[in-house]
Amino acid sequence: MEAFSAVQGRTVALPINDIDTDQIIPARYLKVTDKDGLGSACFSDWRYNADGSPKPEFPLNQTAYQGAQVLIAGHNFGCGSSREHAPWALMGAGFKAVISTYFADIFKNNALKNGLLPVVVDADTQQQLISLAQEDPTSEVSIDLASQTLTLPDGRAITFPIDPFSKYCLLNGVDQLGFLLGLENEIQSYEVDHRDRINTLAVS
Amino acid sequence: MAQTLFEKVWNSHLVKPQTAETPAVLYIDLHLVHEVTSPQAFTLLRERGLKVRRPDKTLATMDHSTPTTPRNLDGIIPVTDQQAAFQLDFLTKNCQEFGIPLYALGTENQGIVHVIGPEQGLTQPGMTIVCGDSHTSTHGAFGALAFGIGTSEVGHVLATQTLLQSKPKTMAIRVDGTLQPGVTAKDIILAIIAKIGVGGGTGYVLEYMGSAIRALSMEGRMTICNMSIEGGARAGMIAPDDTTYDYIAGRTYAPKGADWDRAVAQWRTLPTDPEATFDAEVVLDGDALIPMITYGTNPGMGMKITDRVPDPDHLGDVSQKIALDKALRYMDLQPGQSLLGKAVNVVFVGSCTNSRITDLREAARMIEGQRVAEGVRMMVVPGSQRVKAQAEAEGLDQIFRAAGAEWREAGCSMCIAMNGDQLQPGEYAVSTSNRNFEGRQGKGGRTFLASPLTAVATAINGVITDPRELLERV
Numbered sequence: 130m131e132a133f134s135a136v137q138g139r140t141v142a143l144p145i146n147d148i149d150t151d152q153i154i155p156a157r158y159l160k161v162t163d164k165d166g167l168g169s170a171c172f173s174d175w176r177y178n179a180d181g182s183p184k185p186e187f188p189l190n191q192t193a194y195q196g197a198q199v200l201i202a203g204h205n206f207g208c209g210s211s212r213e214h215a216p217w218a219l220m221g222a223g224f225k226a227v228i229s230t231y232f233a234d235i236f237k238n239n240a241l242k243n244g245l246l247p248v249v250v251d252a253d254t255q256q257q258l259i260s261l262a263q264e265d266p267t268s269e270v271s272i273d274l275a276s277q278t279l280t281l282p283d284g285r286a287i288t289f290p291i292d293p294f295s296k297y298c299l300l301n302g303v304d305q306l307g308f309l310l311g312l313e314n315e316i317q318s319y320e321v322d323h324r325d326r327i328n329t330l331a332v333s
Numbered sequence: 334m335a336q337t338l339f340e341k342v343w344n345s346h347l348v349k350p351q352t353a354e355t356p357a358v359l360y361i362d363l364h365l366v367h368e369v370t371s372p373q374a375f376t377l378l379r380e381r382g383l384k385v386r387r388p389d390k391t392l393a394t395m396d397h398s399t400p401t402t403p404r405n406l407d408g409i410i411p412v413t414d415q416q417a418a419f420q421l422d423f424l425t426k427n428c429q430e431f432g433i434p435l436y437a438l439g440t441e442n443q444g445i446v447h448v449i450g451p452e453q454g455l456t457q458p459g460m461t462i463v464c465g466d467s468h469t470s471t472h473g474a475f476g477a478l479a480f481g482i483g484t485s486e487v488g489h490v491l492a493t494q495t496l497l498q499s500k501p502k503t504m505a506i507r508v509d510g511t512l513q514p515g516v517t518a519k520d521i522i523l524a525i526i527a528k529i530g531v532g533g534g535t536g537y538v539l540e541y542m543g544s545a546i547r548a549l550s551m552e553g554r555m556t557i558c559n560m561s562i563e564g565g566a567r568a569g570m571i572a573p574d575d576t577t578y579d580y581i582a583g584r585t586y587a588p589k590g591a592d593w594d595r596a597v598a599q600w601r602t603l604p605t606d607p608e609a610t611f612d613a614e615v616v617l618d619g620d621a622l623i624p625m626i627t628y629g630t631n632p633g634m635g636m637k638i639t640d641r642v643p644d645p646d647h648l649g650d651v652s653q654k655i656a657l658d659k660a661l662r663y664m665d666l667q668p669g670q671s672l673l674g675k676a677v678n679v680v681f682v683g684s685c686t687n688s689r690i691t692d693l694r695e696a697a698r699m700i701e702g703q704r705v706a707e708g709v710r711m712m713v714v715p716g717s718q719r720v721k722a723q724a725e726a727e728g729l730d731q732i733f734r735a736a737g738a739e740w741r742e743a744g745c746s747m748c749i750a751m752n753g754d755q756l757q758p759g760e761y762a763v764s765t766s767n768r769n770f771e772g773r774q775g776k777g778g779r780t781f782l783a784s785p786l787t788a789v790a791t792a793i794n795g796v797i798t799d800p801r802e803l804l805e806r807v
């Protein structure tokens with residue numbers, strides 16, 4: 130995984146609560162065996178008409194928002210399925226961070242493992258960011274992971290929470306699998322101490 | 334110290350406890366794998382030259398993108414979608430290369446991943462179970478700690494049999510009372526989610542308790558735990574009891590002989606200690622429940638079937654008002670409208686929520702001697718090949734066919750609409766599945782979630798129907 134330290138960029142708002150992973154990427158795009166190329170399918174059903182033409186009213190299709198790197202979303206972003214295709218699609222569409230008041234649990238985990246930063250803010254800040262994105266698409270925010278700071282265009286700096294382990298992994302580009310592989314001794318001794326309850330190969 | 338069921342399972346699986354810097358490392362007893370969320374994980378293993386650490390604790394099946402259309406003359410279920418075929422072949426190849434047992438399409442044990450685990454006796458109390466699928470919460474019905482993970486985590490478990498986890502909080506959900514006729518486990522969980530909302534359980538593991546829960550069959554308990562994720566909780570659990578042990582006994586992977594006695598003795602220590610406390614508690618009156626149905630585009634937008642669609646203008650919270658407005662526009666419903674009498678195009682009985690043998694028996698009993706209404710398509714999709722075989726042995730397939738319903742091969746089918754089973758834009762369906770998100774059952778399709786009884790009553794009348802009206806037939 131590439132290290133993540135900071136992002137400075139324009140924002141686009143989807144001020145809708147409970148955006149589920151079926152909207153972020155509909156299931157029919159999940160028949161892939163790799164992670165690439167999902168960006169064009171991101172928000173597909175909100176973004177395109179039945180004939181495949183883009184819906185002009187959808188923010189992600191508007192010229193002013195092209196190249197936006199930060200998505201401002203409504204409450205409880207990413208609920209629904211465990212598909213990691215959701216962060217892959219968002220990253221494929223150019224996003225580096227998502228700001229919301231609340232993230233669904235599995236989505237947040239998946240995002241952090243891929244270097245897509247979920248930034249939790251309070252409702253007032255969220256509202257301010259939504260208005261900013263809508264009124265001035267050129268305005269930029271900056272997010273610094275090391276200091277856990279989100280800086281608004283007016284200079285106001287807000288601290289956001291992140292668990293220390295994810296932060297460490299993101300900043301250093303360390304993947305979590307490497308950490309687990311390093312625990313081989315502990316895993317082995319756990320296995321020795323705990324009698325097998327199950328063996329799927331024994332019967333099939 | 335007094336512990337909850339969750340805490341007992343959590344504590345006994347700690348390879349390394351949580352510290353200030355790192356999450357807990359949890360040992361995983363059973364890892365279920367399917368074709369859609371695993372390919373990139375196997376690729377990662379190959380790239381890094383890693384093996385599957387415990388193929389003996391891993392089991393794969395094919396369910397999400399598999400066709401449910403009839404077999405050909407050779408008994409094979411043909412896969413016509415090239416991309417799906419490639420993905421399924423890739424799973425076969427991965428399982429062969431890494432030594433993982435696979436229930437391949439059409440073979441006797443294949444089925445929806447959350448149906449086969451319990452059916453095989455693999456799902457047992459006190460275990461940790463994961464799968465790259467959010468409805469892994471289903472297995473919590475046995476007193477296991479079971480939750481969905483992403484594909485990166487699938488890779489972690491394949492390679493190390495462990496997972497990094499921060500410790501969730503606990504929420505008790507108490508449902509006491511006796512369910513009235515026509516009210517089912519599905520109605521309990523739809524009522525719970527309507528109460529706590531789709532984000533209400535985020536960060537919690539739920540434990541369902543109370544006399545109404547204890548009275549449920551294992552299938553009913555699975556229906557409840559299955560939808561824990563729809564309330565935002567990763568996992569839901571129910572303490573094991575004699576109902577649990579009776580269900581497991583004798584199944585393929587169930588412990589046998591002296592092992593069985595040892596296992597049951599250990600399982601009996603799992604229920605939450607009387608003095609243990611929870612971080613939150615929700616109470617629901619089981620006596621007062623009536624059949625539930627959803628009207629909106631997430632499972633939290635549910636109501637009693639006799640209620641009226643709520644009015645966005647009556648909501649205080651602006652963002653909730655916007656969400657409801659949007660949902661009603663998508664569903665093409667009016668505030669104040671009753672759903673009873675609303676015409677539907679499709680009735681879907683299936684999915685890991687309601688496709689087990691007891692669901693099919695209930696559905697068959699209600700439709701026996703009746704006809705699916707003119708112009709309505711009713712699909713019955715058993716959860717596994719074993720459920721299908723059992724239903725056929727009992728003649729349920731004949732009852733469904735005689736009523737004009739389609740009897741399909743096992744799989745996820747129209748729950749996720751990846752395999753060609755899908756709604757057309759604008760169509761309405763009553764579904765026994767778990768998600769009514771926009772487009773979930775086909776782009777532009779509109780879903781009402783309900784119990785199998787409500788689904789069948791609706792199929793018979795062609796319009797949304799309170800199943801209690803037809804109860805004399807059951």
Ligand code: SF4
Binds near residue numbers: 445466748766
């Ligand atoms: S039946 Fe539906 S919810 Fe269940 S595993 Fe399949 S797609 Fe997921």
